[in-house]
Amino acid sequence: MTTDPALQIQNLTISYGEKEVVHDVSMKFPANQITALIGASGSGKSTVLRSLNRMNDDLATVDGQILFEGLNINQPDVNVYQVRQRIGMVFQQPTPFPLSIYENVIYGLRLAGEKDKRVLDQRVEESLKQAALWDEVKDQLKESAFALSGGQQQRLCIARTLAVRPEIILMDEPTSALDPLSTSQIEATMVDLKKDFTMIIVTHNMQQASRSADWTAYLDQGRLVEFDRTAQIFMNPQQQQTADYLSGKFG
Ligand SMILES: Nc1ncnc2c1ncn2[C@@H]1O[C@H](COP(=O)(O)OP(=O)(O)OP(=O)(O)O)[C@@H](O)[C@H]1O
Ligand SMILES: [Mg+2]
Numbered sequence: 001m002t003t004d005p006a007l008q009i010q011n012l013t014i015s016y017g018e019k020e021v022v023h024d025v026s027m028k029f030p031a032n033q034i035t036a037l038i039g040a041s042g043s044g045k046s047t048v049l050r051s052l053n054r055m056n057d058d059l060a061t062v063d064g065q066i067l068f069e070g071l072n073i074n075q076p077d078v079n080v081y082q083v084r085q086r087i088g089m090v091f092q093q094p095t096p097f098p099l100s101i102y103e104n105v106i107y108g109l110r111l112a113g114e115k116d117k118r119v120l121d122q123r124v125e126e127s128l129k130q131a132a133l134w135d136e137v138k139d140q141l142k143e144s145a146f147a148l149s150g151g152q153q154q155r156l157c158i159a160r161t162l163a164v165r166p167e168i169i170l171m172d173e174p175t176s177a178l179d180p181l182s183t184s185q186i187e188a189t190m191v192d193l194k195k196d197f198t199m200i201i202v203t204h205n206m207q208q209a210s211r212s213a214d215w216t217a218y219l220d221q222g223r224l225v226e227f228d229r230t231a232q233i234f235m236n237p238q239q240q241q242t243a244d245y246l247s248g249k250f251g
Contacts (some may be wrong), residue, residue, distance in 0.1 A: 005067075006031035006168055006198035007052065007087070012064035014047050014056065014222075022047050022222045024064075029168075029215075034190060034199045036213035036230065038206065040245070044222040045202040049170050052200065053087035054080045068168075085112075088161035092173040094153035096145035101137050104145045104156055108164040123163050130196070131159035132189045151182025158189065162197075169193070171201040175208065187212045206249045210234050218242045 005028035014022035022044040029035050037045040050056045052066060054073070057080065066074040073083050085108070096104050105124045106114070114120060124141065128134040133155040137148070145156055154174060161169055171190075175183040183205075190199055190212055203209050209216055210230060217227040218239075226233060226242045237243045 004031050005029055007200075008065075008067040009048075009052070010065040010067065012048065012051065012062065012066070014044070014051060014063070015061045016059065020222070021060075022051075025219075025222075025224045026064075027217060027224060027227050029198060029200055031198050032194050032196075033214040034194060034201060034212055035215040035217065036209040037200065037202045037217050037219060038204075038209055038245075039219035039225075041204075042221075043219040045219055046172050047222075048219070049172055049200065049202050050089075052168075052170055053084050053089055054078075055084075055089065085164050086166050087168040087170065088164065088166035090154070090157050090161050090169065090171040090174050093177050094150055094157050096148070096153050096156055099145060100142050101145050101148070101156060102141040105159050105163050107160055112164070127159040127163040128156075130162050130189075130193060131155045132185060132192070133159055149182070151178050151185060154178060154182065154186060155189065158186070162193075166197065168198045168200065171199065173202055173204060176204065183208070206234075206246065218245060220245070 007029040010026050012022060012025045013020060025048060037049060039045055051062045056062055062074055064074065065072045097107060102124055105127050106120050109120060109123060125134060128137060133152060136152060145153065148156060175186050187208060193199065213230045216230045216233040218225045218233065220241060226237060226239045233242060234246065
């Protein structure tokens, strides 16, 4: 690995009730890179992803360590609210709130108590620019977020996540509800965001993984089969299982 990990999981084992669905997974997510989690439906991708910012707290038992800046954030005394500010999440379906575009972007800042209008205005512009949405919405910031297209709504949700300035952004199939044009806009946005953020994405779209991700992890039935540079995984996988999965996906 050439870069420092922004986040590292060690011996992650996750169960829903009695059912263990993720088995002893360890990996490092390099800083300022995109890592894709791929694998068949039910292989545990979302379960792993949601654990990284403690979104599984009420649903699952998560054993093992999640190391973030030297701290194991998978401990009961860790402030989950702070974890989620620093490790943000974008969901599969665009989830704008029934508010204006402007209020959607600064939702997290308002929750954190920010009232200075200059700070809020500046953060709205910055975040919408980072999410490649500013030019399209700058004259309608006070209008409802529901007036936007699906692809615009998803970029708005990305802007909302960026506005609290996280270090890491988790995305679970961020484009699966979108058309090809919106998908390529989001992919371009993701690649652009790498300079400032570390991204971990779940995708079923192998072209998307090979186009945008620097690193790819292949999961099967809750086990990490292979993790390597994306080019290596797609061109020269070391595990037969990975090769079989990918040839099925592309073949
Ligand atoms: N809330 C839940 N309660 C119980 N079991 C769950 C829950 N969520 C997921 N599971 C189970 O955990 C396993 C992993 O599911 P997960 O959603 O992580 O897979 P996935 O790789 O994201 O699949 P997909 O590609 O379909 O989104 C599956 O067997 C699933 O049925
Ligand atoms: Mg999933």
